[in-house]
Amino acid sequence: MLGSIDASWALDRLAELIGIPSITGSAAESEAQHRLAGYFDPLGLDTDLWAIDLAEAKAHPDFPGLEAPRTEAWGLVGTVGGADGPTLILNGHIDVVPPGDASLWYGDPFCPRIDGDVVHGRGACDMKAGVVAALTAVKALQDSGLRLTGRLALQSVVGEEDGGLGAWSTLRRGHKGDAAVILEPTSGTVHTANAGALTFGIEVAGRAAHGATRELGVSAFESFWPIHLALRELETERNADPDQRLREHELPYALSIGTIQAGNWASSVPDRLVAQGRYGVAIGESSAAARKVFEDRVAEACANDPWLADHPATVSWSGGQFGSGTLPPGHPLLTWVQTAAADIRGTTPPERAAAYGSDLRLYTAVGIPTVHFGPGDVRLAHSVREQVSISDLLSTARAVALLIVRTCGVR
DSSP: OGGGOOHHHHHHHHHHHHTSOOBTTSHHHHHHHHHHHHHHGGGTOEEEEEEOOHHHHHHSTTOOOOOSOOSOOEEEEEEEEOSSSOEEEEEEEOOBOOOOOGGGSSSOTTSOEEETTEEESTTIIIIIHHHHHHHHHHHHHHHHTOOBSSEEEEEEESOGGGTOHHHHHHHHTTOOOSEEEEOOOOTTOEEEEEOEEEEEEEEEEOBOOBGGGGGGSBOHHHHHHHHHHHHHHHHHHHTSSOOGGGTTOSOTTOEEEEEEEEOSOTTBOOOEEEEEEEEEEOTTOOHHHHHHHHHHHHHHHHHTSHHHHHSOOEEEEEEEEEOOEEOOTTOTHHHHHHHHHHHHHSSOOOEEEESSOOTHHHHHHTTOOEEEOOSSOGGGTTSTTOEEEHHHHHHHHHHHHHHHHHHHOBO
16 A cells, blocks of 8 residues: 555656645645545545535634634545544644745745755645645555545635635534644644634824923833733743743743834824734643633733723734643554554654644644644745755655554444
């Protein structure tokens, strides 16, 4: 079976997918889902490709949020196998983040460039290589003539980068299983948990005045400063004793200000500031508890400032709302993945956790034991240096093929 891993086929599929600029919420995201559906049929997969009802999803109380505007979204699941064994889910997201300033790239971000063992391009590691690794493993099974007694489900999802719309909708459609592997880039490790990440907004009021008489006004920008300092202290406190699976991260629960908008005229004292940012949720902490800690700290900073005490800042939550998630302690999925990887690579991948929000928390929240295991280095994701090793892609495909056979069983 492992001899049926088709490196040329895998590389061609990866190049094709990188060539589709499937930025979250774009028409190309939908194009990529339909392209993948075209790959499913020749692999013998029963395909479920459906249009997600966005209005209905947004109205649901458990909707995970989104940041990118969109007019459509598509779900895609391919299944194969029988009903005499467990169902294993292989999950990957097809959406990518925007490339940013294209002049900073070596070439076109959406034109894959191969340099020796490395494929460069937006989405190469985050996470189209993971999607292709799963596809390649299924192709090897089909080419070898093996038939599963249990069931395998390939789930390609959209909107992972801004909240998890695709995975959330896939689960609500009833596509569930006994265990799941999300093929996020894990740098030769297995992630058994993910920290959360909540998008916040803070609005601070000031008092407008002419810049020449600024002493008559109150700058909303300057009033924001004590709040910023308080949030820095909060970040330090929350990172003092993180989960040991995140010990390699200096700031596993990072808190950062991403955008600030203040004022509307250069010679006026700004009377309003809006800051937006990202707030890390600790593993095992609920999103509600994390929000309360944040809101209490902002309220405390306001209470200790003469202006803010009478004009307190307001906190809002919008966009992607990623909770934390973790594999149940002692669940054998970790060992199953580690053993399959060790049999291919010769070394056992260590257990770690992701410091970013991911779809893992959606699967564990509905009782599906889930881990991350996939090709690539997340430190290169979202950057102009995004790349993936071809050898990493192929060894992952082989490990996943072993995992499928051992988990689902064959006749």
